[in-house]
Every structure is written in C-alpha cells, then in structure tokens.
Amino acid sequence: MKEPLIFDLSRNGRKGYSFSPLDIPGRPAEQLLPSRFLRKEPPALPEVPESEVVRHFVRLSNLNYHVDKNMYPLGSCTMKYNPKINDYTADLPGFAALHPMQPETTVQGALQMMYELSGMLSEIAGMADVTLQPAAGAHGELTGILLIKKYHEKLGRPRKKLLVVDSAHGTNPASAALGGYHTVSVSSNTLGRTDLEDLRSKLDDDVAALMLTNPNTVGLFETEIRTIAKMVHDNGSLLYMDGANMNALLGLTRPGDMGFDVVHYNLHKSFSAPHGGGGPGSGPVGVSERLVEFLPTPIVEKYEKNGKTGYRLNSARPDSIGRMLNFYGNFSVLVRAYTYIRMLGAEGLLRVSENAIINANYLLSRLLDHFALPYPKPVMHEFCLSGDRQKKAHNVRTLDIAKRLLDFGYHAPTVYFPLIVSEALMIEPTETETRETLDNFADALIAIAAEAENDPEKVLAAPVTTPVRRLDEAQASRQLNICCTL
Numbered sequence: 001m002k003e004p005l006i007f008d009l010s011r012n013g014r015k016g017y018s019f020s021p022l023d024i025p026g027r028p029a030e031q032l033l034p035s036r037f038l039r040k041e042p043p044a045l046p047e048v049p050e051s052e053v054v055r056h057f058v059r060l061s062n063l064n065y066h067v068d069k070n071m072y073p074l075g076s077c078t079m080k081y082n083p084k085i086n087d088y089t090a091d092l093p094g095f096a097a098l099h100p101m102q103p104e105t106t107v108q109g110a111l112q113m114m115y116e117l118s119g120m121l122s123e124i125a126g127m128a129d130v131t132l133q134p135a136a137g138a139h140g141e142l143t144g145i146l147l148i149k150k151y152h153e154k155l156g157r158p159r160k161k162l163l164v165v166d167s168a169h170g171t172n173p174a175s176a177a178l179g180g181y182h183t184v185s186v187s188s189n190t191l192g193r194t195d196l197e198d199l200r201s202k203l204d205d206d207v208a209a210l211m212l213t214n215p216n217t218v219g220l221f222e223t224e225i226r227t228i229a230k231m232v233h234d235n236g237s238l239l240y241m242d243g244a245n246m247n248a249l250l251g252l253t254r255p256g257d258m259g260f261d262v263v264h265y266n267l268h269k270s271f272s273a274p275h276g277g278g279g280p281g282s283g284p285v286g287v288s289e290r291l292v293e294f295l296p297t298p299i300v301e302k303y304e305k306n307g308k309t310g311y312r313l314n315s316a317r318p319d320s321i322g323r324m325l326n327f328y329g330n331f332s333v334l335v336r337a338y339t340y341i342r343m344l345g346a347e348g349l350l351r352v353s354e355n356a357i358i359n360a361n362y363l364l365s366r367l368l369d370h371f372a373l374p375y376p377k378p379v380m381h382e383f384c385l386s387g388d389r390q391k392k393a394h395n396v397r398t399l400d401i402a403k404r405l406l407d408f409g410y411h412a413p414t415v416y417f418p419l420i421v422s423e424a425l426m427i428e429p430t431e432t433e434t435r436e437t438l439d440n441f442a443d444a445l446i447a448i449a450a451e452a453e454n455d456p457e458k459v460l461a462a463p464v465t466t467p468v469r470r471l472d473e474a475q476a477s478r479q480l481n482i483c484c485t486l
C-alpha cells in the first residue's frame with residue numbers, strides 16, 4: 001500500500017482548524033510583530049480536515065513495525081513488550097509536569113523514586129551503588145570507563161589499555177576509544193566463550209580493565225567467570241560487565257557476586273521502556289565498593305531530620321568524575337523501570353528471566369534442524385544461528401533470509417552480528433512471547449529455509465509485500481560511506 005504525502009491530500013481552503021478572530025482591539029497582526037519577522041507569503045501548509053489527518057497518520061503507523069503489532073526478534077536489543085502501566089505512571093502529573101530546576105523540597109517524591117530505583121538496581125546486580133545519570137547503554141559504558149580511569153589515576157598508576165572480547169557489542173570498543181583507551185581484542189574459543197589462554201597472554205600491567213558481556217552476545221553464559229575475575233583482579237585490573245541484557249540473569253545470579261566492578265544496565269531493554277528510533281533511553285551504572293567515591297554527581301541521598309525522612313541532592317563529592325548528563329538522567333524512563341520492578345517484585349523478575357531463557361531454548365530447538373548452530377546449546381536469553389548452510393548450497397545469504405521474513409510479517413532478527421559468526425542470524429524472542437507466537441515465527445523461518453532450497457529466486461527477490469521493495473544495498477552503503485566521510 002502506498003500512502004500519499006499529506007501535501008497531496010491538501011485542498012485549498014479545506015483547513016482543519018478554526019481560530020477565533022484576533023481580539024486585541026485596534027491592533028492588526030502586522031503591528032503586534034516587528035515587520036522583519038513577518039512573512040511575505042503565508043507558509044505553504046497542507047490544508048486537510050482533522051479526520052483525514054488522523055487517518056493519514058494511523059495508516060502511516062500501520063506501515064511501521066513495532067512490538068505492539070508483533071514479535072520483534074532483534075537479538076541483543078531485547079524488544080520485549082512494554083506494559084502500558086509504565087506509561088501511565090510516567091504520565092502522572094506529579095512526575096511528568098516537574099521542572100528540573102525546582103527546589104529539592106518540592107520534588108521529594110521524584111527524589112525518593114530515584115533513591116529507591118538505584119537501591120533496587122544495586123540489589124538486582126549485587127553492586128554497592130548505582131548512578132542513574134547515563135542516557136543510554138553506550139553512555140553508561142563511557143561512564144563506567146571514566147570511573148575505571150579515575151580509579152587507576154587515584155592509585156597513581158594510570159593504565160592505557162582496555163581488553164574487549166571479540167564478540168562484544170560494537171559500542172564497547174567505541175566507548176573505550178572515547179574514554180581515551182587503546183582497545184585490545186581478546187578471542188573467543190570454539191565454545192563461543194572467552195579464551196582464557198588468549199586473555200592471560202594479553203593481561204599486562206598496562207591493562208585498566210576487561211570488558212565482558214555475560215551472557216555474551218551469542219547468548220552463552222561465561223561459565224569460567226570466577227576464574228576470569230581472579231585473573232583480572234590479580235593483575236590489578238578491573239572487570240566491566242556490559243549488562244544491557246540483564247533479562248537473562250534477574251533473580252538467578254548477580255554480576256557483583258561474579259566479581260564485576262562495574263556494570264551498566266539498559267533500562268530501555270531489560271526494564272521495559274520502549275526504545276528504538278533514537279531514544280530516550282537510560283543506562284544506569286552499578287559499581288563495587290572501590291568505585292563508589294567516583295560516581296557522577298549529584299547523588300540522591302536520604303536523610304533523617306527531627307524524626308522525618310527527606311531526600312536531597314549531594315554534589316559535594318571531591319573525587320567524583322562530575323556530571324555525565326544535564327540534570328538527573330532521562331527521568332521518564334526511570335519512572336517506567338521503577339514501575340516495572342515494583343509491579344513484578346522479586347518473584348516476578350525471576351520469572352522474567354526463566355521465561356526469557358525457556359523461550360530462547362524452545363525456539364532454538366524448533367530451528368536446529370534447519371540452520372547451522374555455530375556453538376553448542378543450551379543458551380540463555382538469545383541465540384545465534386548461521387546462514388552458512390543456505391549460502392553454500394544455494395547462494396542465499398542471511399541478508400536474503402532477513403528480507404524474506406518481512407514478507408511473512410516479521411521484523412528481521414539482528415544479522416551479521418556478532419562478527420565472530422559468519423552469516424549470523426541473532427534471535428532474541430524475549431519472555432513476553434507466547435508459545436503460539438514462537439511457533440508461528442519458527443514456521444516462517446522453516447518455510448524460508450525450504451524456499452532457499454527449492455525456490456531460491458523467491459528468497460532473493462524478497463521483500464515483495466512491503467511498501468518499499470529491496471533497496472540497492474551496495475548503493476546504500478556507498479552513500480553511507482559518503483555520509484560518514486563528510
């Protein structure tokens with residue numbers, strides 16, 4: 001279906017508004033504004049009645065793919081369903097109508113919510129304290145890296161290198177570079193986990209920290225995490241966890257107990273704030289005892305005075321790395337995460353992770369016979385398949401499979417990531433999908449695998465049902481390169 005531009009729907013004089021006449025006596029509009037601000041010609045705005053404006057935008061929203069429409073199997077991104085009650089609480093006037101410059105005494109409820117959320121996140125990950133300031137996962141990484149840097153500087157032995165495992169999310173090495181570090185890549189082994197020998201060979205006294213994702217981006221738990229933590233700490237280095245995908249661990253185990261010194265969370269993934277399209281997100285950072293003094297300011301504190309409890313913002317922390325964001329973080333995302341955690345409680349959070357893991361393993365079991373699996377199962381909350389079999393036999397690439405899924409009414413999984421898996425198809429069903437939805441999605445992928453074998457042209461021509469057919473990927477990437485060089 002093609003949707004015309006709103007300008008094409010416009011008809012002269014068919015306007016969708018009616019204003020009262022200007023009622024400042026004796027003052028035509030021309031006199032109210034300095035003449036240099038007045039337009040010569042009225043702006044060429046479309047003239048469309050309200051009913052048609054609403055229908056136009058509803059039709060456009062239907063062309064879009066979103067998690068309220070169907071499953072969104074984007075590995076690593078945790079596109080789970082976001083309960084609507086989160087939006088209700090974030091919209092309460094007591095939260096939504098606050099101004100960030102209001103005096104502390106008038107925002108006690110908001111400060112209490114932040115204080116409690118950071119306490120709950122500390123408990124969930126087993127960390128000593130949590131800052132809510134960072135605006136996204138990558139911003140949390142940068143914050144964590146600056147904390148690590150300050151720690152080594154204060155000890156009087158600044159270090160230059162950060163180790164990052166080769167399966168890591170691209171933001172890890174990017175944040176390391178932003179933090180002024182030289183990145184050294186550590187290999188994965190044949191089981192998809194950190195190669196301890198390679199790690200040992202790279203741990204020298206210039207290594208500030210190791211950045212790890214656990215479970216890692218192929219959905220596997222780092223079973224030797226205690227050994228890794230000991231190796232890293234014995235070297236005087238710190239251990240960073242990319243905790244963007246905490247929904248595999250909630251209530252089951254805690255990064256703090258594994259020996260991590262820093263962890264960032266993605267509230268807009270694991271704690272159910274809508275995301276995609278550029279924001280807003282929230283990437284709080286949890287730290288172990290030795291990094292608390294460096295956390296960004298201001299810190300929300302609780303105090304007792306004359307038998308009454310109050311909350312205040314404390315900026316008097318001499319060793320703090322300073323501010324990471326204006327004001328106090330993306331507040332509405334914090335309200336959503338707070339609501340989500342309070343609605344579920346400890347028991348509910350545990351069920352989240354159990355179901356995320358069961359769903360991933362169930363879906364994987366249905367697909368095992370049809371696609372190559374690069375590393376042995378079982379997996380945690382997501383898994384990574386390879387399209388190698390289809391590519392070798394029929395020259396159908398993962399890209400083609402992803403395009404064909406659009407015809408079946410699904411968003412594509414993450415493709416070609418992580419980089420250690422060739423023709424990677426990375427799938428995260430999340431805990432919010434029913435067995436029927438998982439079965440339907442598996443049926444679609446299995447049907448595509450059969451098409452790749454019997455009618456590869458069909459897959460190569462996909463998508464055929466979308467408003468825009470296949471783009472010229474080669475040209476698109478050339479243009480992208482031009483944009484990046486500019």
Ligand SMILES: *Cc1c(COP(=O)(O)O)cnc(C)c1O
Nearest residue numbers: 076136137138169171242244281
């Ligand atoms: C999403 C993600 C990030 C980055 O988070 P943003 O909020 O997009 O900056 C980092 N690491 C992993 C593993 C992720 O899945």
